Amino acid sequence: MFQEMLQTLPQVIIDGLTLGSVYAVVALGYTMVYGILQLINFAHGEIFMTGAYIGTAVLLIILGMGFGSSIPSLLLLIIALVITALCTGLLGMGIERVAYRPVRRAPRLVALITAVGVSFILQDVVRIVAEILTGNYIVTGPSLFSKQITIPVSSFLSVFNDASLKVSFFIVLICAIGMMISLDFFVNKTKWGTAIRAVSMDRETAALMSINVNKVIAITFFIGSSLGGATGVLFAIQYGTIDPYIGFILGIKAFIAAVMGGIGNIRGAMFGGFLLGLIEMFASANLSLLTGGIFGAEYKDVFAFAILILVLLFKPEGLLGKAATEKV
């Protein structure tokens, strides 16, 4: 049994990293907003979904124009990423301004329910728009970077099977890691990043140090949402078909990743995302093997959630989180 698990390992790692990098970047959006407002922004999954649609639309429009197909794929990708990041960033800022700021002083539950409401609105708006424009709300994007590559792992080490991947795997991974590194730099090394950390530690004191709290919160939403939207584009390119409901389950998974890593902790969210992606793909490849066929690959989510429960039982502050000490 162990040998069979080992055989699938290269493929598990590749698929796990792809999915994990998507979780990781989306988890960043949850964790940043939570860190600064103690709000679980359930609409973030929908921002990711909206990003997938905007990106696909940009790609389809450019490719629909006569000269579009002569543009190199990489340039197309960059254009789609930048436009999407700007649009979803502004969308996130808008949502904060219209939906969350008015209820900032209300009990937390109010903001949470507002977030759920915003997420339904986004799902249906995207669905309507997509249906009007294309006649079907399930959209298939153009295939970019879809060349298959087989890595002949078995020729070096015979315990492994060969792994196959699409070129887009590299694109997703590189873009996601690039986004995470820039965010880490931004938050830890720049003036506005320092302001974000100050506001998330103590909003009142930060204000007294002349930091404009509303502006910092708006920037946080802009960054989190533009990263989430750009990841949506990467997702659409990697997995091809999108529908308005992809944001829901992916959003929940990314949220779990954020909690596993320690919510409010940016590096924790990245770590949690990759970990969850790998666990999920491992479960999907090996569950039926491990349980003698009782549970199939479709139980991979159960496996992932069970791990979450274990983490919460034994380290409730998350793997990289710090236990909150209450002063008495």
Place this chain on the structure above:
Amino acid sequence: MNILEVSNLTKKFGGLTANSNISMAVKQGSITAVIGPNGAGKTTFFNMITGVYQPTEGEILLEGKSIVGLKPDQVAKRGISRTFQNIRLFGEMTVIENVLVGMHTHLRGNLLGIFLNLPNTRKEESEAEVEAYRLLEYFNLEPFINEKASSLSYGNQRKLEIARALATKPKLLLLDEPAAGMNPRETRELTEVIQRMGKEFNVTVILIEHDMKLVMEISEHIVVLDHGEKIAEGNPDEIRSNPKVIEAYLGKAALELEKR
């Protein structure tokens, strides 16, 4: 010239009047102390000046311009900074980062410059670090610059709070019980630092303090609050012999004892 003028300042929390009809003027470059028994409304008074609370009635003029109705960050930009009775540093940040937060408004670097990592943004940020270092040096905190603020000793945390407040380049600095919890040696050091920095940083200081030795030593003007009202003001000698003040602190019996 008066840098701060407060007239008829009143703050009510529902039925409770925390500050009632307080008027005072603070001279440019002076050190003023606000004293009074616990619960006299001293911190409430500070909170109104810094925009944390909005006064129920009254006017606050900074250099002749009203600051009532401004939000805390706007007040801070006008040039008022403060420290807190219970230390409120950004504990998870390093010592130098705490000071850099204070410099926030003075860094012009906009978001575009940060994202593109433009040279002048970078230059400005490294200049800020040099300035922050000098400020920490002034308070003898430079050995700890890369340590977490929460790991500093109590006395050093108090000093760091003052350094952070000075980083905002205030015209008026409010110190809320700066010597609380300090031992006599630390208090003596602090007294010297406050006296020196007033001149060197060209800042006017108002402080709340219970340590009477410190208050009498450094303040030019003292305002006494009791039950939310101003009961006396004057120079240290006047305050020391003011019967109302003795009564507020020690009760009526003490006064009668003195008369005998």
